[in-house]
Structure formats: C-alpha cells, structure tokens
Amino acid sequence: MLLRCERVGHNGNHECFVKARKPKGMVTESEPHGIGCAICLDVGRDAMMLFNSGADVPQIRAAIERKYASHFPSSTPTPKP
Numbered sequence: 001m002l003l004r005c006e007r008v009g010h011n012g013n014h015e016c017f018v019k020a021r022k023p024k025g026m027v028t029e030s031e032p033h034g035i036g037c038a039i040c041l042d043v044g045r046d047a048m049m050l051f052n053s054g055a056d057v058p059q060i061r062a063a064i065e066r067k068y069a070s071h072f073p074s075s076t077p078t079p080k081p
Contacts, residue, residue: 005040008033012078013047016040043068 010016016034018027034040043064050060061078 004037005033013040013043017044039068039071 005013005016010031010033013034015031016037017031017040018029019031020029021027034044046064046067047060050063055063061080
C-alpha cells in the first residue's frame, strides 16, 4: 500500500521495483517490495498502459492520482514532472 511505500522511503512507484541503477540507467538491483504489493503492481500496470496509449507524464500522474487518491490519505512524495 502507498503508505507503506512512504515508510520505507520510496519517493515514487519506480522505487518500489528498482533499488539501484548504473549512471546511464541500467537496473543493477531490484527492490522486492513492489512485486509483493498489489497497489504498487496496479499503479505500475496502469502507468504502463497509459504510457503505451500515448499519455504523457503529467497526464499519467493525474490519472493515477485520481484513481488512487480516494483509497489512501496520502501518497508517496513523487516529485512533480
């Protein structure tokens, strides 16, 4: 759940799946939290589907916030795009 993500220091959904990257972006270490969290998986799936449909980052963020805001009193402190 998103509150749990905040408690472990995640600042966005990608941090629920990726722990470390090389400077050019290649993933070097996975974060196990995301694979066991239904909300993290749902947010990731929704973001991917929106991206693949042509939505840009601000549109994806707005859609995710609309869909999940009513379920949780707070969200991860993802920086604005």
